[in-house]
Amino acid sequence: MNWLPIPGASYYTVYYSSGCNVDSINVSNETNQSIILGLCSCLSFSLEMSVSIEINGIYYKGPRTAPTVTELPTVDLSSYSYTEAISTSSPTSASSDECMNTSTLYISLPILGISLFVNMILVCVVIGMCCKKKIVYSVK
Numbered sequence: 001m002n003w004l005p006i007p008g009a010s011y012y013t014v015y016y017s018s019g020c021n022v023d024s025i026n027v028s029n030e031t032n033q034s035i036i037l038g039l040c041s042c043l044s045f046s047l048e049m050s051v052s053i054e055i056n057g058i059y060y061k062g063p064r065t066a067p068t069v070t071e072l073p074t075v076d077l078s079s080y081s082y083t084e085a086i087s088t089s090s091p092t093s094a095s096s097d098e099c100m101n102t103s104t105l106y107i108s109l110p111i112l113g114i115s116l117f118v119n120m121i122l123v124c125v126v127i128g129m130c131c132k133k134k135i136v137y138s139v140k
Contacts, residue, residue, distance in 0.1 A: 002033035018045035
């Protein structure tokens with residue numbers, strides 16, 4: 001996530017929430033970007049930011065605001081597909097629930113095909129057993 005710097009900011013606070021974690025991180029005023037490691041993969045998440053300014057030794061925290069999504073990163077689809085919020089405006093929740101493990105999909109399709117094939121064979125065997133003429137042997 002990145003943002004435009006605010007003159008006079010002491011630090012930025014990024015609030016994040018996902019299915020397994022709700023937390024925040026403080027980011028130095030010397031940068032305008034941060035990697036958020038506390039997000040759970042493949043779950044919805046939201047982001048908010050605030051800026052803190054020091055005046056006469058007292059820190060004043062601004063309101064939480066949602067970032068404006070301006071571009072999405074390029075993602076290698078062979079492992080995961082997801083959406084990430086990237087802001088280039090003043091600190092201002094973005095959300096994503098478009099996460100899917102595509103490698104699981106590649107494994108699931110062959111298993112589904114094999115299962116369908118085995119079920120078709122079993123249906124043919126059952127139909128064959130039901131339609132089979134009964135042969136009665138008599139002993140003389």
